Amino acid sequence: MTLSLGETGLDLTSKIILVTGGGSGIGLELTRQLVALGNTVIVCGRDAEKLAEAARLTGAQAIAGNVTVADDQERILSDIQAQHGRLDLLINNAGIFLAYDFKNDPDTLQKIEREIAINATAPLTLTRRALPLLEKSAQPGVLFIGSGVAFVASPGTPIYSGTKALIHHCAQTLRHQLQPHGITVLEAMPPVVDTDMASVLKSDNFKKMKPADLVRDILEGLRRNQTEMLLGQSRQIKWMSRIAPAFLFRQFAKTEFH
Numbered sequence: 001m002t003l004s005l006g007e008t009g010l011d012l013t014s015k016i017i018l019v020t021g022g023g024s025g026i027g028l029e030l031t032r033q034l035v036a037l038g039n040t041v042i043v044c045g046r047d048a049e050k051l052a053e054a055a056r057l058t059g060a061q062a063i064a065g066n067v068t069v070a071d072d073q074e075r076i077l078s079d080i081q082a083q084h085g086r087l088d089l090l091i092n093n094a095g096i097f098l099a100y101d102f103k104n105d106p107d108t109l110q111k112i113e114r115e116i117a118i119n120a121t122a123p124l125t126l127t128r129r130a131l132p133l134l135e136k137s138a139q140p141g142v143l144f145i146g147s148g149v150a151f152v153a154s155p156g157t158p159i160y161s162g163t164k165a166l167i168h169h170c171a172q173t174l175r176h177q178l179q180p181h182g183i184t185v186l187e188a189m190p191p192v193v194d195t196d197m198a199s200v201l202k203s204d205n206f207k208k209m210k211p212a213d214l215v216r217d218i219l220e221g222l223r224r225n226q227t228e229m230l231l232g233q234s235r236q237i238k239w240m241s242r243i244a245p246a247f248l249f250r251q252f253a254k255t256e257f258h
């Protein structure tokens with residue numbers, strides 16, 4: 001019988017796990033902790049050198065590739081098929097965060113397409129392409145790394161919060177559609193985390209969570225089969241978005257960037 005995470009929560013040992021964007025930040029910390037638990041972790045990212053270093057540091061396997069490129073997605077998955085024959089957990093983590101002036105930035109058109117491609121389209125197309133490999137697992141799961149800004153529009157980053165809102169909706173629809181196939185869909189919503197991505201935020205605006213603490217909470221959420229992991233201040237953001245949305249939006253509109 002196929003066990004879904006819905007019945008048991010995830011046993012985080014001896015799993016085959018793909019972490020997109022596993023070469024740095026949250027993805028690197030996820031990789032470090034998951035390898036330490038005895039899982040086989042495959043990391044992908046565009047910068048082959050950075051990825052090889054991450055693999056050397058953590059004991060993960062590296063497959064360089066751009067998640068927005070269909071051929072790269074196919075190649076990454078066929079390498080996993082050839083080496084491991086199955087995928088137990090796909091962690092859609094790779095992302096970018098672009099702060100700019102929608103009207104005056106000379107690269108706005110290119111930035112809109114790039115951010116939607118990486119943050120929104122790629123996790124969904126990769127998930128669809130990975131289904132045959134996930135179905136070979138006894139306990140398959142997909143984890144989307146979303147964000148607390150799925151619940152509030154963040155004016156300084158005109159497209160980013162929209163991509164996370166889209167992923168939040170799609171995580172729910174895919175959870176519903178894939179559950180009958182034994183595939184559990186989970187979502188982790190970090191607050192601001194102390195990685196390269198958050199370095200564009202002026203530090204006194206937000207308290208940044210440490211990646212190691214965040215990942216410890218995510219792994220606990222996976223063990224408990226928490227479908228929507230509201231991490232750190234994301235819990236407050238979600239509830240504020242319900243009871244005082246205009247106030248919350250004004251607070252986010254004050255965010256300053258380097």
Ligand SMILES: NC(=O)c1ccc[n+]([C@@H]2O[C@H](COP(=O)([O-])OP(=O)(O)OC[C@H]3O[C@@H](n4cnc5c(N)ncnc54)[C@H](OP(=O)(O)O)[C@@H]3O)[C@@H](O)[C@H]2O)c1
Nearest residue numbers: 021024025026045046047066067094095147192193195197
């Ligand atoms: N840091 C925060 O405050 C925060 C808060 C909430 C949610 N998040 C989310 O958490 C996730 C990880 O963020 P982070 O803070 O760890 O960012 P990060 O340190 O900038 O790492 C992002 C990773 O994604 C990879 N990546 C980017 N574009 C890619 C592409 N097209 N194909 C393959 N890999 C790609 C990058 O590697 P290459 O450049 O080598 O490709 C990098 O390793 C993102 O989805 C982000 O939106 C972050």
